[in-house]
Amino acid sequence: DTAVSQTPKYLVTQMGNDKSIKCEQNLGHDTMYWYKQDSKKFLKIMFSYNNKELIINETVPNRFSPKSPDKAHLNLHINSLELGDSAVYFCASSQDSLAGGRNGELFFGEGSRLTVL
């Protein structure tokens, strides 16, 4: 049973379209994250929610809108997709709001590879 699952795993779409990625965790964690990994493997935090409350909102275009209906789910909606949005988007979770606490352990999903043409 996958701990952090994301859907879809692959998205290929045209510029200007809107797309959503869904994430679910069954670990009972309180905090969930969205990270973006570009082609150079640089992993950058975008958002974090703790018990449905937004606690991290990095400098991300407002075309990106996260939603957390409950603490086990965190979705990401992207409007008006651009070429530069092409990346792998990782969802992650941790037990507490402090980025994995002492151990710094985030549990990542398998990633959603977005390609914008």
Next chain:
Amino acid sequence: QKEVEQNSGPLSVPEGAIASLNCTYSDRGSQSFFWYRQYSGKSPELIMFIYSNGDKEDGRFTAQLNKASQYVSLLIRDSQPSDSATYLCALKGTLNDYKLSFGAGTTVTVRA
């Protein structure tokens, strides 16, 4: 996001050798440091964390931290082909930091 620098590699080592990976950081106040491993096409997973200056060993892995010089390194002893992956250095400003800041990773290839 705190700046974390890593040599992107690829670092190629023969099987059985020691792979040495380095990471430097810009924020002198950073307190806790982590190494994640990411296999190609897979998600990152935590393999080591270190807070105190000096060495920390876990199996074939040794993390080394030098806060005065602002670097943290990872040694992989007796490298195996299964160690071929990208290794991501990450840090938190304090133990109570909300964010993990990652470097771009070093790709390691172990030659059989």
